[in-house]
Amino acid sequence: MGALMPRQGGLFERVPERLVLQGFRLWTAGYVSGDLKQWDDVWTIYTEALGGVRARPLVEHLAQWVASIRAWSVGPIRCFPGSCPHICRDECFALATISASQNEDLDCLAAAMGSLVDPEGIEQTMRLTVAYAEAMKENGLRLMPVPCCVIQEIAGRPPVEKMH
Numbered sequence: 047m048g049a050l051m052p053r054q055g056g057l058f059e060r061v062p063e064r065l066v067l068q069g070f071r072l073w074t075a076g077y078v079s080g081d082l083k084q085w086d087d088v089w090t091i092y093t094e095a096l097g098g099v100r101a102r103p104l105v106e107h108l109a110q111w112v113a114s115i116r117a118w119s120v121g122p123i124r125c126f127p128g129s130c131p132h133i134c135r136d137e138c139f140a141l142a143t144i145s146a147s148q149n150e151d152l153d154c155l156a157a158a159m160g161s162l163v164d165p166e167g168i169e170q171t172m173r174l175t176v177a178y179a180e181a182m183k184e185n186g187l188r189l190m191p192v193p194c195c196v197i198q199e200i201a202g203r204p205p206v207e208k209m210h
Contacts, residue, residue: 058131061095062187063141065104067133070140071125073112085109087128100185107178114174115140118167121205135200136162142197145189147179154194161201 057063069088076084088108092101116123124136133141139162146155155175163171182189 056131057133057141060190062182062189065092065095065187066108066141066144066182066189067137068128069105069108070112070137072128073108074116074123074125075128077112077116084128096185104178104181104185104187107174107181111171111174111178114167114171115162118163118171120162120164135203135205138192138200139197141189142192143175144179144182145192146194147176148183148189149191151191151194154192154197157194157197157201158192161197 057067068091072084072088072091076082076088089101089105092105092108095101096104124134126132126134126137139158142154142158143162146152146158155172159168159172159175179189
């Protein structure tokens, strides 16, 4: 797994955040590139962290969640490459939706979801977000809270078009 996750410090040290961020990043990359290896890498990351039995339903929830975000996104989803130790704007919003759902922070959930998903797709994406967040929590994978003011501040910044 070292080749997939050569990070030190920050969010990527915590298993719950690492699974959500790497999962979102690589699943999205699989859609963009058409390369199924990205999805295989997600499976490897989840099974190494949890074992195959626990990983399977979580990867299924992840796949549905990413598909809904992708289908209803307010613009092209941007993610850093899999090995990058930083997270970008869309990754912040995605992570915050799962964290806010787990931590019952409805203001943060609304701010993050509204910054990532078209209003017409919020109901469907919210349902899948809650399902993934609950499945993670049921497996002992609770994310740290993300302060709503942080998400609001990021949402207030203009998107950087050439950051990738």
